[in-house]
Amino acid sequence: MSEISELFDRDPLKLSEQDIGTIVARMREAQAQYELGIKAPVVPKPKSAKAVKATKDLLSDLGLSGPGSADPLDELGLK
């Protein structure tokens, strides 16, 4: 049984101030771990300017970009 489970199973009136402090500290550690997990999501590396230009040139060659059209990179999900 973990330290925190053991504390939860005890009569709270018999818990010391230190025991309560331990419960709070363990909860906070779990929160910090959780926040680290969600604050560092895997994000795709942004495309370099060179790669973007090359893609635009290719789209232009294929006739997929023109006046009045929306951003073709966006339309094709490449952005």
Next chain:
Amino acid sequence: METVVTPQYPSALKADGTQWAWDSTSMGWLKECPRKYYYHMICGYVGRGEAIHLEYGILYHNALEEYEMLKFEGLDHDQAVKAVVQSILTQTWRDDKPWRGSADLPPDDKASLKNRENLIRTIVWYLYKFKDDPAQTRKDPNTGRPMVELHFQFEIEDGYSLCGYLDRVVEFQEQPFVMDRKTTTSTLGSYYFDQYDPDNQMSFYSFASRVAFKTPVKGVIVDAAQIAVGFSRFVRSFVFKTNDQLDEWYRDLKIFLRQARDYAQAGYWPQNDKSCHKYGGCIFRGICSKSPSVRDKFLESDFEVREWNPLIPRA
């Protein structure tokens, strides 16, 4: 059907079954379906296991209120958090054992997420996340005390009263708002928050703040806590209310009050069979789908009787 009452408090229902004291919950039932209102409010039926959500919410509210008051009395954050944890552990120690200990609950039931350990975790995480809350609790101009867990009851017209509790009145970016705290096991996305705009409870609370506390709020901040396996997550959303919207809500409320009186006087509350499958499905759907002659038997076996009296203060 006999009306269920708790003797030490006045009943919200008159002898003829007309309700004179209304909270947002009972008004919500009526608006959803008169038959649902009848089963819950007049008969006092609640689903077995349904009361847990109410009790869990009350414990959560109590903890956050206690923290607020301890801070007001001069404790620092860490001292107040420890005192709140001790208090909630004690409140959830019943018959010499933990109340809703996770090990005692069925793991495949979503309601099991509302267990004792997760309650403490959600409180600790919430208090840390909002340690320096940009939404500051307003102080009562007369007493100087924080405006938390505010009971209200005021008369409107024709002998009707509106009553209930505001969780907290806050100042956010120099604008007053009611803050309403929710606990849920649902994911906190737009689907979850859409249910509150428009919503009877949000209008009810904004109206009550305006009338009972002379605080014309801009709306309600829904402060939701998602309780999940291994974590608790918090998201806030805003529901804005203009005076025109509140006037409209009040005008409509009076129509619903007249309808409720008519149902009570006729002794009949019709089904709104277009509501049965909404809001995750009505708890009485299985009853209403049966022949009227056998419904009472099923009600007695599938439900317990627990009076809903808006005049009883929160524990």
